[in-house]
Amino acid sequence: MEQASHVPELKPTGNRLLALTKKVFRIATPPRVSTSSSSSIASLEQGLTPDVVVERLESQGFAREAPRFTDQANDKTRDAAFRSTRSPSTRMTEYEGLNELARALLPKVRKGDRLAKAFYEHLTFVGAREYDQSVKGLAAYWKSYLDADPANKLCIGALITGSEYTRNPNAIKSDVYVLDRILRQLFPTDEDYKKYSDRFFINDLSKIDLDDEAHYKMIFVDDQMLSGNQMGWSMGRMIADDKWPKLKEHMDRVEINLLVASHNQLQNGLRLPGLSESGEDETIKIKGFIRANKDTSGVGLPGDPDGESVRTRKGYKQLRSRPDADAFIANIYSSGDYDYEYVLEKIFQDGRYGLVPHIANIVSPYSHDRGLVSRWAQICQLQKQM
Numbered sequence: 001m002e003q004a005s006h007v008p009e010l011k012p013t014g015n016r017l018l019a020l021t022k023k024v025f026r027i028a029t030p031p032r033v034s035t036s037s038s039s040s041i042a043s044l045e046q047g048l049t050p051d052v053v054v055e056r057l058e059s060q061g062f063a064r065e066a067p068r069f070t071d072q073a074n075d076k077t078r079d080a081a082f083r084s085t086r087s088p089s090t091r092m093t094e095y096e097g098l099n100e101l102a103r104a105l106l107p108k109v110r111k112g113d114r115l116a117k118a119f120y121e122h123l124t125f126v127g128a129r130e131y132d133q134s135v136k137g138l139a140a141y142w143k144s145y146l147d148a149d150p151a152n153k154l155c156i157g158a159l160i161t162g163s164e165y166t167r168n169p170n171a172i173k174s175d176v177y178v179l180d181r182i183l184r185q186l187f188p189t190d191e192d193y194k195k196y197s198d199r200f201f202i203n204d205l206s207k208i209d210l211d212d213e214a215h216y217k218m219i220f221v222d223d224q225m226l227s228g229n230q231m232g233w234s235m236g237r238m239i240a241d242d243k244w245p246k247l248k249e250h251m252d253r254v255e256i257n258l259l260v261a262s263h264n265q266l267q268n269g270l271r272l273p274g275l276s277e278s279g280e281d282e283t284i285k286i287k288g289f290i291r292a293n294k295d296t297s298g299v300g301l302p303g304d305p306d307g308e309s310v311r312t313r314k315g316y317k318q319l320r321s322r323p324d325a326d327a328f329i330a331n332i333y334s335s336g337d338y339d340y341e342y343v344l345e346k347i348f349q350d351g352r353y354g355l356v357p358h359i360a361n362i363v364s365p366y367s368h369d370r371g372l373v374s375r376w377a378q379i380c381q382l383q384k385q386m
Contacts, residue, residue, distance in 0.1 A: 048063060048064060048133070048137065050137075050140035050143075050144065053137045053140050053141060053289075054140060054141050054144045057137075057141050057287050057289070061261075061266045061285070061286070061287045061288070061291075062261065062266060062287065062288050062289065062290065062291040063137050063289050063290070064289070064290055064291070065290070065291055065293075066124040066126075066130075066260065066290050066291060066292050066293045067125075067127075067130065068293070069098070069102070069120065069121075069122075069123040069124075069125055069293075070102060070120075072094075072095075072098050072125055072127060073095075073098040073099045073101070073102035074099070075095060076095050077095070078093065078094040078095040078098070078127055078128070078129065079093045079094070079095065080093065080094045080127065080128030080129075080332055081093055081094075082094065082097060082332055082333075082359070082362050082363070083362070083363040083365075084097075084358035084359065084360075084361050084362060084363065085361040085362075085363055086356065086358055086360070086361055087358060088363060090358070092358055092359070094127050094128060094332055097357070097358055097359030098125065098127075098359060100357050100358060100359065101344075101357045101359050101360070102120070104348070104357050105119065105120045105347070106120070108347060113347065114297065114299050114306060115299045115300060115306065115319075115343065115346060115347055116347045117297075118295050118297035118299045118328075119328050119343055119344070119347065121295075122293045122294065122295040122297075122327070122328055123293065123328045123329075123330075124260060124290070124292040124293045124327055124328065124329045124330075125329075125330055125331070125332075126223070126224070126259060126260050126290065126329070126330070126331035126332065127331075127332050128332050130259075130260075130290060130331075131181075131223075131259060131331055131332060131333065132181075133289070134259035134260070134289035134290060135178065135181040135182050135185060135259070136185055137289045138182050138221070138257055138259070138289055139182045139185035139186045141257070141287075142154060142156075142182070142186065142219070143186060145217060146196055146199060146200065149215065150199075151212075151215040152199065152215050152216065152217075153199045153200070153201070153207075153208050153215060153216040153217075154199065154200050154201070154216065154217055154219065155201045155202075155203075155204065155205050155208060155216065155217070155218045155219070156179060156200075156201070156202050156203070156219050156220075156221055157202075157203055157218060157219065157220040157221065157234075157235065157238060158175040158176050158178075158179045158202060158203065158220075158221055158222075158376070159175070159203065159220065159231070159234035159235065159237075159238060160173045160174075160175045160176075160222070160230055160231065160234055161173045161175055161176035161373075163203050163234070163238075165203075165234045165235075165237040165238045165241075166234055167230075167233065167234075171367070172366050172367055172370060172373060173367075174222055174223045174224075174333070174334050174364070174366075175221055175222040175223075175231075176366075176373050176376050177223070177333065177364075177366040177372060177373055178221055178222060178223050178259060179202070179221050179376050180366075180372065180373040180374070180375050180376040182221070183375045183376055183379055184375050186200075187375075187379065190378070190382060193379055193382055194382075194386075197382065197383070197386045198386070201383060202376075202379065202380055202383060203238075204383065205218070205243075205244050205247065206243075210244065210246035210247055210249075210250055211246060211250075213250045213252070213253050216253060217253055217254075217255065218247070218253055218254045218255075219254075219255055219256070219257050220235055220254070220255075220256045220257070220284075221256075221257050221258075222256075222258055222259075223258065223259045223260070223331055223333070223334060224258055224259060224260050224261070224329050224330075224331065224334075224336065225256070225258055225261070225265065225270070225286075226321035226322075226329075226336050226337075226338045226339060227321040227322055227338065228270045228322075231256070231270070232270055232271075232272055235270075235272060235284070236272050236273075239251075239254075239272070239282075248282075251282050251284070254284055254285075255284065255285045255286070255287060256269075256270060256284055256285070256286045256287070257287050257288070257289075258286060258287070258288040258289070259288065259289050259290060259331070260288050260289065260290040260291075260292050260329055260331070261286050261287070261288025261290070261291065261292065262291075262292045262294070262325075262326050262327035262329070263291065263292070263294045263326055263327070264324055264325075264326050264327075265286045265288065266286055266287070266288060266291060268283070269283040269284050269285045269286050270283065270284045270286060271283050271284075272284060292327040292329050293327065293328075294326055294327065295325075295326050295327055295328060296326065300318075300319035300320045300325075300343060300346070301320055301323060301324075301325065302323050307319075307346075308320065310342050310343075310345050310346035312342065312345055317337070317338075317342050318338065318342070319338070319339070319342050319343050319346055320338055320339055320343075321336075321338035321339050325338075325339055327339065328340060328343060330362070332362065333362065333364055333365060333366070334362060334364045335359070335360065335361055335362040340360070341360055341361060344356050344357070344360040345360070348360075
């Protein structure tokens with residue numbers, strides 16, 4: 001790895017990091033290792049046309065590679081704001097948060113911290129720019145399917161928020177926020193929605209002939225997926241519901257669409273125990289607009305000599321989401337616990353709460369502002385009236 005210049009080592013003052021300065025720091029960029037013959041698409045930041053996006057999602061399951069964390073940490077144009085649970089009254093820009101994180105990681109990387117090095121070199125951070133591109137890309141993918149044949153119907157499953165299949169019926173979660181953002185692209189007006197109202201449904205298969213498998217898809221949506229337990233639990237309940245007995249017979253029509261997915265997720269899908277028609281395990285294919293940077297270090301996984309858990313305020317927590325986890329993923333609107341928050345807590349303090357950079361714990365704006373999911377609510381209401 002090349003040596004960074006002008007990167008000060010942050011030292012704790014009391015129980016918190018030194019305040020972020022306004023000086024511009026250049027962050028060392030690790031060499032990128034190609035993991036696929038198709039890695040040439042990594043250069044496509046902008047200019048992904050809807051046709052290209054649809055072709056790539058259909059043929060390889062993703063539309064573009066993730067950006068490099070160090071490139072993002074040096075990009076002063078990343079001015080989207082976020083708030084941290086560590087200092088809720090403080091608003092930082094995406095650039096400030098990522099730059100602070102990179103500068104805090106570097107001294108630990110140079111001292112040989114394996115976990116810090118893997119995280120620094122392979123973090124996938126979906127910033128506001130990537131998030132916006134991803135929702136537009138998935139909107140193009142869905143619209144392409146609807147427009148390909150007037151007989152095609154699409155049911156979108158956003159089950160973790162407000163559905164009969166969720167464990168948390170009153171919480172606004174990331175699945176509905178992602179869906180809301182996509183719906184704003186697909187149906188900016190009610191008239192736009194009405195053109196597709198007999199072919200586009202949310203959490204409702206009652207108007208789809210499930211034996212006509214050539215003309216429908218069931219797509220479950222979210223921003224990212226860690227262990228898959230939350231989505232898998234809700235999906236399993238819907239698929240097993242006696243209201244849709246035919247769905248089990250046509251599981252090849254079911255897929256998961258994420259803004260970002262890991263190599264393992266794209267290759268192996270999500271396994272749902274005992275949900276096939278014969279009672280065997282069923283695997284649901286996953287497509288992600290962005291393919292995450294791949295981590296092959298094995299750090300934090302079972303058997304790691306440096307440990308696989310961290311002491312938090314809630315007790316000891318495992319660092320990684322799954323025994324085969326191969327990515328560290330977060331986004332500007334949601335910082336997940338496994339593979340991100342717990343990893344950073346392990347790197348920076350292993351039990352001393354105050355030393356972790358601000359961007360380690362992001363306040364999800366939609367969790368307390370239902371106005372951010374108003375288009376989803378409007379479409380659901382229109383669906384009931386049709």
